[in-house]
Amino acid sequence: GKTLKILVLAGDGIGPEVTQQAVHALRSVADLGGHHFEFKEMAIGGVAIKKEGSPLPSSTLEAALDSDAVLLGAVGGNEFNQLPPDRRPEAGLLGLRQALGGFANLRPSFAWPSLSSNSPLKPEVVEGSDILFVRELLGGLYFGEPRQWDRETNSAWNTMRYTRDEVVRVTRIAFELAGKRRKKVTSVDKANVLEVSQLWRATVTEVARDYPDVALDHQYVDACAMHLMNTPRNFDVVVTENLFGDILSDEAAVITGSLGMLPSATIGGAVNLYEPVHGSAPDIAGKGLANPLGAILTAAMLLRHSGGLESDAQAIEASVRQVLEQGYRTADLARSSSPGIQVVTTQEMGKQVNETL
Amino acid sequence: GKTLKILVLAGDGIGPEVTQQAVHALRSVADLGGHHFEFKEMAIGGVAIKKEGSPLPSSTLEAALDSDAVLLGAVGGNEFNQLPPDRRPEAGLLGLRQALGGFANLRPSFAWPSLSSNSPLKPEVVEGSDILFVRELLGGLYFGEPRQWDRETNSAWNTMRYTRDEVVRVTRIAFELAGKRRKKVTSVDKANVLEVSQLWRATVTEVARDYPDVALDHQYVDACAMHLMNTPRNFDVVVTENLFGDILSDEAAVITGSLGMLPSATIGGAVNLYEPVHGSAPDIAGKGLANPLGAILTAAMLLRHSGGLESDAQAIEASVRQVLEQGYRTADLARSSSPGIQVVTTQEMGKQVNETL
Ligand SMILES: CC(C)[C@H](C(=O)O)[C@@H](O)C(=O)O
Ligand SMILES: CC(C)[C@H](C(=O)O)[C@@H](O)C(=O)O
Numbered sequence: 001g002k003t004l005k006i007l008v009l010a011g012d013g014i015g016p017e018v019t020q021q022a023v024h025a026l027r028s029v030a031d032l033g034g035h036h037f038e039f040k041e042m043a044i045g046g047v048a049i050k051k052e053g054s055p056l057p058s059s060t061l062e063a064a065l066d067s068d069a070v071l072l073g074a075v076g077g078n079e080f081n082q083l084p085p086d087r088r089p090e091a092g093l094l095g096l097r098q099a100l101g102g103f104a105n106l107r108p109s110f111a112w113p114s115l116s117s118n119s120p121l122k123p124e125v126v127e128g129s130d131i132l133f134v135r136e137l138l139g140g141l142y143f144g145e146p147r148q149w150d151r152e153t154n155s156a157w158n159t160m161r162y163t164r165d166e167v168v169r170v171t172r173i174a175f176e177l178a179g180k181r182r183k184k185v186t187s188v189d190k191a192n193v194l195e196v197s198q199l200w201r202a203t204v205t206e207v208a209r210d211y212p213d214v215a216l217d218h219q220y221v222d223a224c225a226m227h228l229m230n231t232p233r234n235f236d237v238v239v240t241e242n243l244f245g246d247i248l249s250d251e252a253a254v255i256t257g258s259l260g261m262l263p264s265a266t267i268g269g270a271v272n273l274y275e276p277v278h279g280s281a282p283d284i285a286g287k288g289l290a291n292p293l294g295a296i297l298t299a300a301m302l303l304r305h306s307g308g309l310e311s312d313a314q315a316i317e318a319s320v321r322q323v324l325e326q327g328y329r330t331a332d333l334a335r336s337s338s339p340g341i342q343v344v345t346t347q348e349m350g351k352q353v354n355e356t357l
Numbered sequence: 358g359k360t361l362k363i364l365v366l367a368g369d370g371i372g373p374e375v376t377q378q379a380v381h382a383l384r385s386v387a388d389l390g391g392h393h394f395e396f397k398e399m400a401i402g403g404v405a406i407k408k409e410g411s412p413l414p415s416s417t418l419e420a421a422l423d424s425d426a427v428l429l430g431a432v433g434g435n436e437f438n439q440l441p442p443d444r445r446p447e448a449g450l451l452g453l454r455q456a457l458g459g460f461a462n463l464r465p466s467f468a469w470p471s472l473s474s475n476s477p478l479k480p481e482v483v484e485g486s487d488i489l490f491v492r493e494l495l496g497g498l499y500f501g502e503p504r505q506w507d508r509e510t511n512s513a514w515n516t517m518r519y520t521r522d523e524v525v526r527v528t529r530i531a532f533e534l535a536g537k538r539r540k541k542v543t544s545v546d547k548a549n550v551l552e553v554s555q556l557w558r559a560t561v562t563e564v565a566r567d568y569p570d571v572a573l574d575h576q577y578v579d580a581c582a583m584h585l586m587n588t589p590r591n592f593d594v595v596v597t598e599n600l601f602g603d604i605l606s607d608e609a610a611v612i613t614g615s616l617g618m619l620p621s622a623t624i625g626g627a628v629n630l631y632e633p634v635h636g637s638a639p640d641i642a643g644k645g646l647a648n649p650l651g652a653i654l655t656a657a658m659l660l661r662h663s664g665g666l667e668s669d670a671q672a673i674e675a676s677v678r679q680v681l682e683q684g685y686r687t688a689d690l691a692r693s694s695s696p697g698i699q700v701v702t703t704q705e706m707g708k709q710v711n712e713t714l
Contacts, residue, residue, distance in 0.1 A: 094550070156557075
């Protein structure tokens with residue numbers, strides 16, 4: 001059996017309810033496989049602001065750095081919308097990402113066969129799609145200095161900045177992952193306008209030479225936003241800078257049919273960070289409506305990337321597939337009430353996955 | 358009749374062939390309506406680099422400033438991909454945009470009924486969609502200083518910058534246009550992370566108070582990229598910064614079924630600029646495959662916004678609708694060969710529109 005210290009940061013909105021189901025899945029895997037997973041829970045985001053006056057209390061940060069993996073729910077809430085970026089719940093998440101040091105945010109966007117009718121895209125367009133976004137997570141506009149809202153001049157600015165080394169390291173991860181998949185990398189930039197994208201493109205092109213068996217394609221971000229919808233099957237691994245990855249991976253949620261299905265793993269740093277792609281969704285929080293499958297699939301990524309437990313990860317993924325095939329759906333997935341579809345709560349969905357495990 | 362001096366900048370790739378058809382349509386309108394349109398042609402982009410060593414020769418710029426409206430085709434080509442941003446064909450376009458001073462780029466994304474099966478989105482998702490993007494065109498990362506690729510430190514940066522006044526003026530245009538439509542503005546930003554977006558959101562919120570009959574909604578750019586695909590009918594006018602508008606309006610091309618259908622008008626400056634949204638598409642240039650309807654609909658916007666010729670604009674739009682209903686399609690629109698569909702060349706498509714006029 002394997003031993004893992006997992007820090008659980010459930011956060012705001014639907015964070016706690018979906019994270020609870022992910023923890024259940026991890027506990028089941030531990031029981032079945034004889035692993036020893038030690039869970040600790042701490043505060044982040046809006047919850048931490050209220051309890052401790054900071055979106056990322058130092059106790060949380062210390063516990064995160066002391067763990068083998070961090071499992072996060074979601075942060076953010078409407079009541080904080082008036083605060084400046086550096087005091088919002090999101091600042092806690094961004095500070096955590098930076099402190100943990102993971103620069104490669106892996107976001108798979110997979111067309112689950114039994115959900116193909118859930119997508120706004122035609123079934124024949126999405127069927128068979130299997131995209132892995134590798135989003136650079138520590139650079140670009142999110143962290144670039146200088147940044148300011150200057151109230152005297154009534155102007156504001158942020159900086160999109162990359163160094164060559166930052167591009168090299170995330171590109172290597174993309175190519176290595178592509179080598180184990182369909183051997184194709186699409187790098188996305190805006191090199192016809194931005195200097196920072198020119199550095200990006202030149203660096204990716206250079207790194208690609210070390211991976212002769214993987215094909216490289218460059219796309220402008222505007223064109224890519226369109227191609228992803230027209231021909232999603234043409235993509236294998238997509239590597240891109242922080243904000244482009246934020247936008248494109250959310251857009252690609254429509255391939256899966258719901259943001260609620262999407263997991264993510266951030267690797268490459270001191271401690272890996274695992275978070276579903278969906279946000280805190282305050283409007284449906286606490287109502288049992290949230291889809292826990294994104295969080296549960298995130299737990300599978302934790303097993304894969306922090307535990308080296310590939311077969312356990314696959315067991316969770318197979319359970320999710322089976323539960324979907326049996327017709328279980330949370331509200332976000334149950335647009336049309338077809339025969340054989342059964343709408344379940346967050347908890348019931350988690351329970352189904354556990355029983356299938 | 359109306360007199361208009363129109364500068365035609367056909368540019369690169371498919372620019373010349375589609376622009377030719379747009380000019381035909383304008384000539385027909387002039388003949389029918391007793392207008393006097395004077396056309397002048399000059400070079401921009403790659404063609405200008407080759408002929409005159411600059412993507413925006415001063416003669417072109419002078420002629421543009423001396424005209425009543427500029428009709429542009431497209432710029433860019435693969436042979437220029439190695440040049441730095443400030444010497445590429447695109448720099449000519451960006452320099453022209455800046456010199457003409459138009460800050461509001463209007464990009465309608467309209468679900469033509471007879472094209473609903475062309476979209477990768479389900480017909481029931483796109484039917485009835487009618488979105489007007491108002492993209493800020495002179496600010497943000499495109500023009501923000503400082504910007505540099507520093508080869509010594511191997512790093513690069515661009516600046517996303519806005520002043521309050523820049524946001525105010527484009528927001529006013531969005532609200533005024535929404536007042537004549539379905540009275541709804543969606544402002545798109547990333548205010549949970551970026552200071553520049555916080556200024557954006559605060560300013561839009563303030564301007565909105567002057568338009569009490571128009572509803573305002575704020576969305577984060579990542580969420581918007583998803584909502585546009587899930588529920589396109591929920592959008593009326595979308596106002597956003599330069600790069601977000603670039604990405605989202607290209608993405609929204611899938612609502613129409615093809616980028617080749619999309620027109621744009623840039624207003625608010627000394628001289629209005631009209632350009633189809635599609636690029637130079639070098640791979641299909643000169644083959645008669647390009648769709649001229651984006652350029653022809655752009656000509657309609659020229660009549661509307663520079664000529665005050667609303668009924669002439671509508672005549673062109675009605676002709677386009679009729680030609681589509683009759684089953685004429687350029688290659689980009691003719692994915693599936695259904696009965697009644699006739700694939701035509703760029704020239705034939707232009708001719709059909711003209712005859713219908
Ligand atoms: C909550 C927000 C700061 C975050 C981001 O933009 O990175 C979210 O949208 C995401 O994609 O994880
Ligand atoms: C060609 C390029 C500079 C341009 C832009 O990014 O503005 C194009 O993509 C557009 O949308 O008009």
